[in-house]
Amino acid sequence: MTGSGGSDEGPRWWPVASATDIPPGEVAVVGAEGRSFAVGHTLDGAWGAIDNVCTHDGGVLGEGELDDHCVECPRHGARFDLFSGQVKALPAVYPVNSYPVRVVDGVVEIDLGIPTRELEIGG
Numbered sequence: 001m002t003g004s005g006g007s008d009e010g011p012r013w014w015p016v017a018s019a020t021d022i023p024p025g026e027v028a029v030v031g032a033e034g035r036s037f038a039v040g041h042t043l044d045g046a047w048g049a050i051d052n053v054c055t056h057d058g059g060v061l062g063e064g065e066l067d068d069h070c071v072e073c074p075r076h077g078a079r080f081d082l083f084s085g086q087v088k089a090l091p092a093v094y095p096v097n098s099y100p101v102r103v104v105d106g107v108v109e110i111d112l113g114i115p116t117r118e119l120e121i122g123g
Contacts, residue, residue: 010113011100011111011113011114012111012112012113013102013104013109013110013111013112014032014033014109014110014111014112015107015108015109016030016031016032016037016039016049016108016109016110017030017039017107017108018106018107018108019041019103019106019107019108020106021108022039022040022041022108023041024041024042024043024045025041025042025043025066026040026041026066027039027040027041027061027062027064027065027066027071027082028040028062029052029060029062029063030049030062030108030110032110032112033112035051035112036051036052036053036060036062037049037050037051037052037062037099037110038050038051038052038060038061038062038064038071039062039101039108039110040066040071040082041066042066042068042069042082043068046069046083047101047102047103047108048069048082048083048098048099048101049082049098049099049100049101049110050071050080050082050085050096050097050098050099051085051096051097051119053096053119053121054073054075054076054078054080054092054096055078055087055092055093055094055095055096055119055120055121055122056073056075056076056078056091056092056093056121056122057075057076057121057122058121059073059074059075059076059078060073060074061073061080061096066082067079069081069082069083070082070088070089072089073092076091077089077091078090078091078092079092080092080095080096081098082098083098084098085097085098094119094120094121096119097116097117097119099111099112099114100114
């Protein structure tokens with residue numbers, strides 16, 4: 001197994017929640033391999049996951065709100081795209097990592113095998 005940098009070995013699907021634990025239109029904090037993620041379930045049924053830290057000042061994104069396909073940080077309102085991790089609203093200026101998500105037999109899984117980048121906090 002590799003560290004937080006991902007691997008080149010292909011997908012490593014990790015179960016993180018029951019699909020019924022995260023209703024449509026909600027985002028939740030989940031953990032896997034000692035890391036924290038914000039997993040969202042959009043109103044149109046799509047699933048996505050991003051790092052659970054706001055790059056503005058370290059806020060917990062999974063405690064925020066999911067609006068359409070963006071997670072809003074509860075601290076200062078920075079917004080991140082649930083599928084790309086890109087910043088969609090200030091005050092954050094640095095993106096977060098995004099992760100593929102799938103649901104298999106009612107279990108939400110995140111792919112931890114993708115390459116990730118170290119987050120920049122602040123700005």
